[in-house]
Amino acid sequence: MAKREIMRYDGDKVPSLNLSFSVGLGGHNDKGDVMLLQAMFNLIALGTNNITSVLGVRSKSELPDLTGTLDSNTIFTIIAFQHRWLHQLYPPKSGWIFPADYKKELPATVGPERRQQMFMLHQLAQEAAARLNEADYTTFLPQEFPELKPYVKN
Numbered sequence: 001m002a003k004r005e006i007m008r009y010d011g012d013k014v015p016s017l018n019l020s021f022s023v024g025l026g027g028h029n030d031k032g033d034v035m036l037l038q039a040m041f042n043l044i045a046l047g048t049n050n051i052t053s054v055l056g057v058r059s060k061s062e063l064p065d066l067t068g069t070l071d072s073n074t075i076f077t078i079i080a081f082q083h084r085w086l087h088q089l090y091p092p093k094s095g096w097i098f099p100a101d102y103k104k105e106l107p108a109t110v111g112p113e114r115r116q117q118m119f120m121l122h123q124l125a126q127e128a129a130a131r132l133n134e135a136d137y138t139t140f141l142p143q144e145f146p147e148l149k150p151y152v153k154n
Helices: 031-046 051-055 072-084 117-131 137-144 146-151
Strands: 002-009 012-018
Touching: 002 031, 012 117, 012 137, 031 051, 031 072, 031 117, 031 137, 031 146, 051 072, 072 117, 117 137, 137 146
Parallel strands: none
Antiparallel strands: 002 012
C-alpha cells in the first residue's frame, strides 16, 4: 500500500508519497504501490508540455492506466523514465523502483549525487502540480485520480 510520509528536504519538512514495497520486474508489486506510480506518471504527463523530455515516453498513449496491475505500459514507462534520467538516478537498476528512504536529509541540488527514483518522481510530480495551479501534489493526486484514495495509507 502506498503511504504518506514527511521527507526532510533542504532543511524543510515536506509532505510526500512513497511506496511500501518495490515495483517493477521482480518487485513485490503491491496494488497500491503500482497504482501510485501509475498516477504519478499520469500527473507528470498532465502537467508537462513535453513528456518525452520528462518521462522518456513518446506519447500519452504509452502511459499506463490506473489499474494497480503491473502491465506492459507500466513496465515500459518505468524503464523509459529510468533511461531518461539514467545519470541522475540511484539505484540504476532498470525496470524496478524501490521505496525512497526519507529518513535522511535530501539535498536540494543535483550536483554529482544521484537521486533516489521516488524522490525524482516526487520532484517531477510537485512541479507538474504547480503548473496545474495546485500547491501540493500529495493532496491533488488522490483528487485527480480518486481510484488511488483507498490505496494510500496516512
